[in-house]
Amino acid sequence: MGYSLTATVFALKKRTFALTKVYILFMKINLKSGVGQLLFGMKEKDVKAIYGEPSRQFKDDDNNTIYLYNNEKIRLTFYADEDFKLGYLIAAHPDLELFSVKVLGHNWESLKKILEEKGLAGFERETYDSEENLFNEANWVIFRVEFGEVIRVELGATINNKDEFDWKF
16 A cells, blocks of 8 residues: 555654643643643533543532543532633642643652742641642642642632632633
């Protein structure tokens, strides 16, 4: 057919690189905005247009809609009292990055130094059983830590000086 094995392998390598690059962008934490292409303020249809149907969805006790995406290891909360806009997410994907540093599995004290160098400082600490939650209110981000390592990141839409959500979409 005119295809050479070398050219096919080269093409596959190039394609794999491109897909990897896109996936890494998907897992980038954008403080005050979301993760990757997910922006606070998106509606369910906007998220589905990007990621497709969730692996599972349900309503919580406040009638918020929750989407779970298993492959992406992300949980999304659409607030019922805000016209079902994306307002909160919990991410546990191993490729999750902040300031070009992989977050999950990172030693908290080491990561904290990096974050402080980038201007992200001032964490409130709460302890629950074997986990610690380290919360930065200015950026509405929580680093969940167990056994000294980050195991999950929670990120929410921030509140502006008018006491309203600062939607990014």
